[in-house]
Amino acid sequence: MAEIQLKSLAHCYDKQADEPLYAIREMNHVWQKGGAYALLGPSGCGKSTLLNIISGLLEPSDGEVLFDGVRVNDIPPQERNIAQVFQFPVVYDTMTVFDNLAFPLRNMGASKAKVQSKVGEIAEILDLTAVLNKKAANLSADEKQKVSMGRGLVRDDVSAILFDEPLTVIDPHLKWKLRRKLKQIHEQFNITMVYVTHDQLEASTFADKIAVMYNGQVVQFGTPRELFEQPNHTFVGYFIGSPGMNLMEVERCEQGVCFGPQQIALSPVEMAAVNASQSNNLKVGIRPEFVHVWDKPNGDAYQAEVLFVEDLGTYKILSLKLGEQVIKARLQEDQRVPQQHAYISFPEQWLMLYIDEYLVAKEDNHD
């Protein structure tokens, strides 16, 4: 149960290179005590690098890692009270399952009785009791991964467990079961857990709060709902949700911003931000779920051309062409599907403005 704080953290694997490539770009972040978190991002964005820095397997090239306020940069993983589970199961082939689970305990000099009871308890939780005397080499992939997890869970001194895409090799139907199990373990032991994944569904079923990582930085840290409703970065909009957010490049104009002949009204705060910024990288975004669609002209709705409809069972995704822009909208099951032309509007509440890819708040609320 430790708070993990990352302070001005950055990491570059090869600082000697002519143009050092940063796998982690300078960031600040706090994982609170006892939380269940997900770290979500595409392949190669630096998730594993970040985990390895937290566990101490990798020393960051810049910045600090603090556990409960204490700098741990120079403390090796053995002394960090952290467990880590890797993408591919790691078991000690020649040992039995029991000895595998007992291994971390024996390494810290635990008594025989303690080893017995602790291994028994964890084996029970992970459904490994039946195979305790089997050689680990002969287990199936998901049993092996459970053993890998179990080695992290047996230790009493573990205050945080880091999971690096632990369910990659597991069958889909077992994935769900194991994720539930992890959640139970979290509730039972109240350990800080950070769960790395590139699957948004996996992230939102496991975690209370999700950190979305993009290009070496955490671009948003929030509940699944916040990520959905208020994506802080265009990447979050695009990555979360299916399909992702509609993003349109826009230009400055008198009353706000426009794309082609269409004008979009902005709130005073947004307007001020647009005027204050030098950047021409302006975008507006709206989720397909929030696009209003009519089959007849309606007020100031824009007229768009219907491209195609995808039927996904309980809902349909309508692809529309508005000016040069393709817009996706989600239709409910019972909603009439417009033919040829549709009329769409973007409710102001759900229309987000992005300058240089970052969200501009609708109202001033940082005071």
Next chain:
Amino acid sequence: MIKPYTNKAWYLVLPVFALVAFSAIIPLMTVVNYSIQDIFDANTRYFVGTEWYREILNDTRLHDSLVRQFIFSGSVLLIEIPLGILVALMMPARGPGSVVCLLVLALPLLVPLNVVGTIWQIFGRADIGLFGWALNSLGINYNYAANPMDAWFTVLLMDVWHWTSLVALLCYSGLRAIPDAYYQAARIDRASNWAVFRFIQLPKLKNVLLIGVLLRFMDSFMIYTEPFVLTGGGPGNSTTFLSQTLTKMAVGQFDIGPAGAFSIIYFLIILLVSWLFYTAMTHNDGK
């Protein structure tokens, strides 16, 4: 659908069988042929049954060189396998250093056997050989041509110099195949260096070590050229190993019958011991 059971598939094995027959079985059968007959000339031969075998099994020359052979092969394995593992563990995993190490290790393997013998024959001489001269000037009385212990020491050292690289290279490739996650997990589990070796590296090296042990056993058990060039089997018979005894019998004395029986027994011993190694090293796989 139930497929009818036929034996036609056996025909597909025929070409391979013919090939193996020509390369191994037929030559072996000629040896068997020699070992059960007494042949005087092309037209005069007598069937003698197991007589040659009984003679050979009671031959003290064979007993002595068999014992020597086992001591030699045993020592070779006991030195070269651990040493090879140790060298592999100490080699850098990447970078220019690893290339240099690999090249240096590969060098002894490229030297022809009789050249190896010659190198050590000169190297060990007390008058002009660097090694022999150095030992003697340190006050150690070393002479491999006169002292059996020195001869043994030199023959073993020569074999270790020549073949440890093979074990080291095998182990090196085995070590490089271990994913980083194993070492990382071991650090998280607070494993000691010894535990990392014992529970990660050694088990992962098992397959290459099996190959290493079998190759080194068979090769050292059949060793001929190097001791022949270095010591000629002496002083006395102290470094005369099985293959040299056999050669003396077959080529020197032209006792083809007993030599044939000897060859068969020799072959069976290698087969048996290799099988024992193989079984011992794989017996708990899949359990």
